[in-house]
Amino acid sequence: MDTAEALDADISDLHDRIATLRAHRANLTSILLSQPHLPTRLEQRPVLHERxxxxxxxxVQKQSNRNLENIYRAxxxxxxxxxxxxxxxxxDDGNVLGVRIEVSVGGRFxxxxxxxxxxxxxxxxxMLKIHKHTIPPCIPLQPLANRWLPTAKKSAEEPKEQNLxxxxxxxxxxxxxxxLRLNTLEKLRKDAKVEDKPAGPDESNIEPAVGTVLNAFVSDDEDSEEEDPLSEAVGPLRISTLDADAAVREITITWSNGRVGIFKVTxxxxxxxxxxxxxEGAREASLVSKALGRIEGLLERLEA
Amino acid sequence: MAPKAKTTVPDCKNVPHSHRLPTTHREVQRTFTKLSRQSLVSLAHQWLAKKNRDFCRPYLLGDRDADEEDEDEQYTPAQSYEELQEIYKELAARKGGKREIQDRILEGDWRTGVSMYQLATAEIQYLLDHPNSLRWTAKRLARIPNAKSVSLDMEVTNDSEHLPRFQAQTFMANLARELTPLMKAHYLLIKIKTMPMTILRVYIHDSPYSTEASLAVDNGNVDSARAVFFIWPNGSPFVYSSIANHFGQVISDDGRHLRDIVQQAIPKAFSRPSARYQLASTNFTTKSLDALLAYRGPGKSNAASGGWSIFQDHSFSQNALDFITSQRGDGHEKNRMGRDNATGTAKAGPGRPKRTLEDKETSEAKRRREVAAGRFGSSAQPNDGQGLERVEVRIDDPFPPVPDSSEQADDAETSNISAQPANHNRRGRPSMLDRSQDEIEELEGGDSWVPDVRVVFQGSHVFAGVRQLVEQGVVDGENMPGWMTGEAGVTIGAVKEGRIRTKSGQIPGV
Structure with missing residues (x-):
């Protein structure tokens, strides 16, 4: 029993090592292939087989192409x-022009x-027309295209000016x-210590809610006896949820005392x-005036 | 002064979450028998959570009157919520049949009735457990162009918004305002954690009253679907709509009607002054929620399906700082070769000069596989869960000229007459593919014969099937038109000159 487990551990260990070494070798290969004078040397030195x-x-050619492309892109x-x-x-015989946009945040692409x-x-x-793209729908692609790449409806029409x-x-x-907004939102969530979305299908039945019911308020006015969840109100005031829409243009913060704030972000x-x-539904004007400003400092300003 | 709950007068209220249906109600029985044991336990936990207790009150010992003590009751009522939570935790840990849980819920802890909230969450749970259980139609919320502020609509500024704003409270209030004059309904709007979407379930209550007693009345119409679902994928202008029909049940006209009423109210609920919306068709219908999220979802994949999928995963361009060419590099190179020159002649590698006859056979298969990889990219895998089960196209190309010219003219004469009646006796409901009057006129203007040919692909995963046919050599992968790879991203469309017709000026997938 023990030996089998030990063997398994050994095997997975070895697999890990192989993977590391492979990556290392690939790395060294590309370093070697990127040596500046390699092509000339290859031309000059005698070799056993021409092949x-x-x-x-x-x-070498492949590597140098890759290097050039990457540097250009970066x-x-x-x-x-x-x-x-x-x-x-x-x-148009399948001629397609591609435009590639790199996004780098925090020193990484x-x-x-x-x-x-x-x-x-x-x-x-x-005249160019967008054929395919991988832009998420929360980015205003259509308005941008309307503005900068207007296309004439009929081929007889005089084309409007396009500016790619x-x-x-x-x-x-x-x-x-x-x-950048997405990144900041992640940081805010970390700062607020809001538990992240459960990683993967967490089937433990401790917190089984499939989602957040957004219209729980509908029956509030129907039920005369409103049971206040008092247990939630006691204890130090903290942020219980911090959410945003897909475009991170609107951040919603709920506090443990039932206070809700919605912040529009440019x-x-x-x-x-x-x-x-x-x-209770009363506005808190002091927090509103504190909230205005850069998104990065939102939590500090709200706490102050 | 009579208590409010006892009076039954027609009113203009919606059905609240806490109203209960008797456990013998057909909808309740149907929904609960479908759910798995695990889902039932998880639902029970959800209902017993503090914030939901108002809507899902179980039958506790305190609710029992002293005189109605039953000797033969199967389940003793629990003392408190905490005890119940413990019981369900125990049941979750133990193995057993699902009937045990179902009976405990319906005959034990919620014997007094299942609230509308419970029924709604149970149905949504089933939907998430079985993402292919309903048929969905994807629509797009399109802004109605404003004549006055055309230039403003187009502007992209620092704080401009191009998507309809979704604010749960406002939306629900607007929707209820649109619908309450027409019907009573119970609404549940829920933001799903596991998938990037928000689900709205509308349970239609066909009665002038909004009391519990009126809910319990079975209207005797067995077929009528009572609930409709709408899904908003986060951060996108799309809406998926569906009728909650039970398995194998035909959707009646009634159900369709009710869905249309709610559907018409949705763009109105989204609209606000100076930003009016309407629902536009996106020619996309499928059963698979995953496919919907891939083709009409919030991500990168909407307008890069089929072979263009290599642009959305990272197989076309590596990270700009990834300089390693040796390892995985080979993988994408191959992909790229297949795409760049679709003629992709299999390179007879210099490394392997010896080839037997049998090898040649496999090299042909390999070539076909590479062609398929070039045309389909990383899409259309049999197990990717994004299967479309029906794709229908109408071919709008003129009939290829027959060598004998006199015969061709003959054909053109007869076809125009025979094509029309064929259209009419096809089916009761007009198909979305029937030619519009404009299109017919356009065709009659031309001098070539354009018959009404429709091609329907049907199966569990249509494009994976086409890919397999290419790999087997049944379909010529190089001469196959692009729409057969699924790159057009529609399930219904008209093909002209080998391409699915699209509206000009419309960018796909936004």
Whole structure:
């Protein structure tokens, strides 16, 4: 029994080590392949088999392409590339222009978004139309496209001016500010010590609620005898939930004494409108005026 | 002064959460028999939680009158909520049949009736347990263009919003205001933790009264679906709607009617001064909630389905700081090759010069697999849970010219006559694919014959099936039109020149 378990542990240990070593080797490979003078040396030195040399040159080429692409992407933020639509019936022989937007938050690239354009207008070859994209619907893609990439309805119409660069710039701004807001929201949740959403399907029946009922208030006026959950009110005042919508434009905070605050956030992360009400429904004007300001300091300002 | 609860006058109230249905009520029986043991226990816990106790009052010892003590009662009422919670915790830990729990709930602890709140949460629990149990239609909340402020609508500023604002309280109040003159209903709006969505369940109560007694009355109409569901995926303009029918039950016109009434009220409830909304069709119907969330959801996948799925997972572009080309790099290169040149000739690798006949056979299969990977990307896997069970298209391309020109002219003569009556006796309900008057006129203007050909794909996962056909070599993966990969993201549509027709100017998936 013990030996079997020990063996299992050993095996998984070995698997871990293999994985680490593999990653290490891959890392070293790419470092080696990125050596600046490698291609010239490969050309000059004699080799036993010509095929090996060709293989090596191919690998070096691949690595240097990757390096170039990555550096370009990392520095530019918005890059373009060409794709071929495999659909045999695709518009314009399947020529597709891709625009890739990198989002970096806190020193890391967290997400890459793509917008793919085709040219449906045979008369005006420079007119671009969004064909496919991976932009979440909480980003105003349609208004941005209306503004910067207007398309003529009929091919006979004179095309309106399109500005792909400005479109990309604005779209990137929207995406980055969204990610920054998301990031800040996570930080706020951590600061407020709100328990995160249960990781994975937690089937322990301690907290079985599938979700939050949003219209529990409907029956409040019907029930004359309102049982106050007194047990919730005692103890130090703390934040019981901190939630936001998908675009993080509206943050809702509930306190343990039943106080609810809703804070509107602008795209660049400023709390510009706020409502705080106590359980009885009275507004708390002092908290409202405190809440206005940068989203990062929201909790400190509310506590002060 | 008579107590308020005893009077029965027609009123304009909604059905509150705490109103109870008798446990023998058909809806109650149906819902509770469907649920699994685990779900029943978890529901009982939920109902006994402090915040829900007002809506789900169980039968406790204190509720019993001294004189009505039953000798033959199966379940002794519990002393307190805490005791009940302990009992259900014990039941959860133990193994056993689900009947045990069901009986305990219906005949024991909630023998006086199951509240509307309980029924609603039970049905939602079932929906989450079985995400393919209902058929959903996805709609989009589209802003009605405002003639006065067209320029304002388009503006993207620091605090502009392009999605309808969803505020639970306001929305519920507006919806109730729209609906109460038409019918009584019980509403439950719940934000789901495990999936990014909010569910609204509307239980329609067809009576002028909103009392408990009127709820218990069975109107005898066995088929009528009483509840409708609406789902809002978080952070997106879509709404999914469905009628809660029981398995195998045909949805009656009544049920459809009631759903339409609620559906019409929804955009009105979302609207506010200077921002009016309407529901627009998105040509998407499926049973799978996961597929809905993938094709009309809050994430990146809405407008990058089919082969374009490589753009939403990270198989097309690596992280900008990932410089390693050796390992996984090979994987995406292959993918990319398949996509970039769909002709993707299988490279006869120089490393393996010797090939037997049998090898050649597998290389052909491998090539087909690569072609399929190029066309479908990472989508259309049989087990991804995003299966569409019905995809219907109408082909709007002119009939390919027949070599003999005189015969072709003949065909064109007869077809226009015969096509019309065929349309009429197809089915009772008009299909969404029936050509509109404009389209018919447009076709008659042309000189080619365009027959009304419709193709329906049906199965548990249509596009995974097409992918398999490509891999088996039944469908030519290279010449297959793009809509057969599911990249158009619709379940019903018209195909012209090999592409699904879309509205011009409309960006997909937003």
């Amino acid at each position: 090996n040399r060709r293989n090596a040159v191919k690998l 520095c530019a933020g918005v890059t373009a590339y060409k794709v071929k639509d495999p659909d045999p019936c695709a518009i 967290v997400e890459t978004y793509h917008v793919l354009f085709n040219r449906p207008n045979t008369a005006h070859k420079t 660069v400005k479109f990309g710039r604005h779209l990137r701004k929207e995406l980055v500010s969204w990610h 795209k660049d992360g400023e709390v510009d409108k706020a409502v705080v009400r106590t359980k």
